[in-house]
Amino acid sequence: MFVLEPAYFARPDGAGAVPHRIQFMLESLQELEANLKALGSDLLVVHGPAVRALPELVARYGATEIFAIASCEPAGRARDARLAERLGVPLTLCGHETLIEPGTLRNAAGGAFQVYTPFARAALARLELPVLIGAPRRLPPSPAKPERLGVSIPSLSALGIAHNASLQVGGERAGMLRLKAFLAEHGSQYPEDRNRMDLPGTSRLSADLHFGTLSVRQILAGARDALAETAPDAWERYRAELLWREFSHHTLFDRPSVLELPFRSDFEGFPWHRDERGWRAWTEGRTGYPVVDAAARQLLREGFVHNRARMIAASFLTKHLAISYRRGEAHYLQWLTDGDPAQNNMGWQWCAGSGCDAQPYFRIFNPVTQGERFDPDGDYVRRYVPELANLPKSAIHAPWKADPEVLRRASFRLGVDYPRPVIDHDEARQRFLLIASEHLSAKRTARSKLAPRKPTRKPSTRAPRREM
Numbered sequence: 001m002f003v004l005e006p007a008y009f010a011r012p013d014g015a016g017a018v019p020h021r022i023q024f025m026l027e028s029l030q031e032l033e034a035n036l037k038a039l040g041s042d043l044l045v046v047h048g049p050a051v052r053a054l055p056e057l058v059a060r061y062g063a064t065e066i067f068a069i070a071s072c073e074p075a076g077r078a079r080d081a082r083l084a085e086r087l088g089v090p091l092t093l094c095g096h097e098t099l100i101e102p103g104t105l106r107n108a109a110g111g112a113f114q115v116y117t118p119f120a121r122a123a124l125a126r127l128e129l130p131v132l133i134g135a136p137r138r139l140p141p142s143p144a145k146p147e148r149l150g151v152s153i154p155s156l157s158a159l160g161i162a163h164n165a166s167l168q169v170g171g172e173r174a175g176m177l178r179l180k181a182f183l184a185e186h187g188s189q190y191p192e193d194r195n196r197m198d199l200p201g202t203s204r205l206s207a208d209l210h211f212g213t214l215s216v217r218q219i220l221a222g223a224r225d226a227l228a229e230t231a232p233d234a235w236e237r238y239r240a241e242l243l244w245r246e247f248s249h250h251t252l253f254d255r256p257s258v259l260e261l262p263f264r265s266d267f268e269g270f271p272w273h274r275d276e277r278g279w280r281a282w283t284e285g286r287t288g289y290p291v292v293d294a295a296a297r298q299l300l301r302e303g304f305v306h307n308r309a310r311m312i313a314a315s316f317l318t319k320h321l322a323i324s325y326r327r328g329e330a331h332y333l334q335w336l337t338d339g340d341p342a343q344n345n346m347g348w349q350w351c352a353g354s355g356c357d358a359q360p361y362f363r364i365f366n367p368v369t370q371g372e373r374f375d376p377d378g379d380y381v382r383r384y385v386p387e388l389a390n391l392p393k394s395a396i397h398a399p400w401k402a403d404p405e406v407l408r409r410a411s412f413r414l415g416v417d418y419p420r421p422v423i424d425h426d427e428a429r430q431r432f433l434l435i436a437s438e439h440l441s442a443k444r445t446a447r448s449k450l451a452p453r454k455p456t457r458k459p460s461t462r463a464p465r466r467e468m
Contacts, residue, residue: 001057002029003048004154010047015159020167020303020337022159027170028213029153035172041139044150051082058089061143065089069212070096072249073341074256097209098246099216100126102253112254116357119250120243129224130217166302167337168207175208179222187223188231190238197291197306197380203238204304206338209245216242248346251356258345258355266443267354271435272324281422282317283331285385288421290397291371292316294384301384303337308374314351315365320428322435325352353436361436364429371397387417 008014008022015022033043046053054066070093071077084091096102105113105122113119156163168174182203186193193201208214220242227235252258262268281287285296295309305313310332317328329348333339349355353363375381378396382389388396390410395402399412400420407414414420 001044001046002032003046003050003053004151005048005050009154009159012160015154016161018334018339019161020164020335021339022161023156023164023167024170024207024303024337025211026153026156028172028211031171031173033153036139039136039139040141042142044142045153046150050079051086054083055086055088057149058087060149063089066091067094068092069094072096072098072102072253074252074259077256096249097212097216098249099123099220099242100246100250102250105250112250113247114356116244116247119247120240123243123246130221132218132221164303168204168302168304170207170211170213172213175205175214178204178208179214179219183222183226187227187238188234190227190231190234194237194241195308195374197294197309197375198377202307206304206340206343210338210340210343216245245343247357248342251346252342255356258349259341262352262354263349263356264354264358266440266447267352270324270354270439271322273322275321275323278321278422279323279327281419282313282321282323282328286419287316288400288419289316289367290378290381290385290388290399291367291375294381297384299332299335303335305332305336306380308370309380310347311351312365312367312370314348316367318348318352319364319432320367320423320425322428322432325349325354361440362433364432366425368398368425385418388412 004010006014008018029043029045033045036043044057046057057063058066066083066087066089068080068091071080080091080093100123105119105126107113107118107122113122168178182205186199186201187203189201193199195201203219205214205219209216209219220239223235223238223242227238251263255263262270278287282292283296285293285300287293287296291309292313295305295313298309299305314325314328317323318325325348329344332348333341333344336344346355350358353359353361371378371381375397376393378388378391378393381396388399391399391402391412392406392410395406395410399407399414399418412418
């Protein structure tokens with residue numbers, strides 16, 4: 001059964017606000033429905049909200065138990081708690097979308113981990129490598145219905161969304177093809193290629209993980225079988241990245257407030273700028289920094305951004321432009337196909353310096369040197385910023401520094417065909433360092449004033465004891 005939540009399917013602007021996610025999800029539902037029918041069963045699709053629809057269906061069918069996957073997200077957990085109260089039958093949550101149940105890994109003091117490395121060590125000590133079993137060849141038929149209770153899976157056109165051919169295809173079959181292709185063609189080179197924006201060096205399975213078309217156990221088992229013996233370094237690196245995903249979900253489970261507040265309390269009240277010109281340039285891919293602009297356009301076109309490009313773009317927004325990470329986080333959540341709140345929030349707060357195990361605030365990516373290192377020939381930039389396609393690699397990451405003759409030979413007009421930088425890197429860096437250091441220093445001072453003082457001891461009038 002699948003419940004169409006009103007937030008996306010009952011409001012005129014609901015689905016259209018997250019079109020990439022909706023397209024992937026509907027394709028996945030259509031495939032799931034076809035697969036269940038082929039096995040002799042069916043998919044019941046109903047209008048939500050779930051807290052109203054499920055109790056009605058329990059009563060109609062005489063169901064004795066409801067099974068679902070538990071959620072790490074605050075809204076999902078609140079929904080399940082309300083459901084458990086209203087169903088009248090047991091609600092059994094069958095594990096999580098994680099390898100280890102959130103809330104069960106604790107540090108030596110009994111609290112949640114705040115640093116990835118000790119979390120990963122604890123997770124590896126608890127991790128049981130999954131043994132996969134085959135899918136059933138037949139399923140019991142759905143119970144007879146005296147009347148049609150469900151609805152058809154909505155179409156994109158009915159929701160007012162145009163099909164985007166640049167998005168990944170949804171569904172289990174497409175996800176399995178992605179996993180197998182990655183492991184066979186690129187998996188062994190993962191440690192070297194995962195940061196290269198110009199190479200297909202990552203698995204591209206984030207949407208499959210978010211929607212459950214593939215499970216994290218399935219992916220971990222596949223990587224182990226393909227890489228553990230032939231490419232152990234790649235296996236360990238890929239497993240570490242899955243544990244980073246694990247870390248983000250466990251953090252959200254333990255600290256749901258991170259979706260509203262900085263993880264680090266000293267970033268509360270940070271004096272972010274309201275730079276609307278810079279914001280528009282960043283979202284549209286017109287900042288004048290080619291890698292930053294390529295990331296912006298890849299997001300809008302494909303619903304995906306390479307992880308290295310995400311870090312560069314997020315660092316630029318929060319530190320070059322001093323615009324709040326929450327605006328960037330919301331923008332990415334709108335356009336990403338995976339749209340995973342735990343992953344998205346962890347990444348944005350990490351880049352801003354406000355998050356769990358975050359990079360320090362004074363680490364500010366230089367988009368030019370990052371591009372030269374991780375897109376050395378400029379292929380990533382050329383793919384998404386075609387107005388720079390004729391520039392040689394020596395000029396493509398900083399066209400404003402190029403020799404005018406080089407630009408002339410490429411028939412390129414700086415400031416006409418492509419904008420000049422919206423801000424100078426060195427000036428932006430110094431500005432942010434000043435803003436951040438002043439804010440954090442004021443926070444430390446305020447904390448020290450509020451801290452309880454230790455009582456001072458009165459000086460003793462007794463003669464000091466002499467050591468023998």
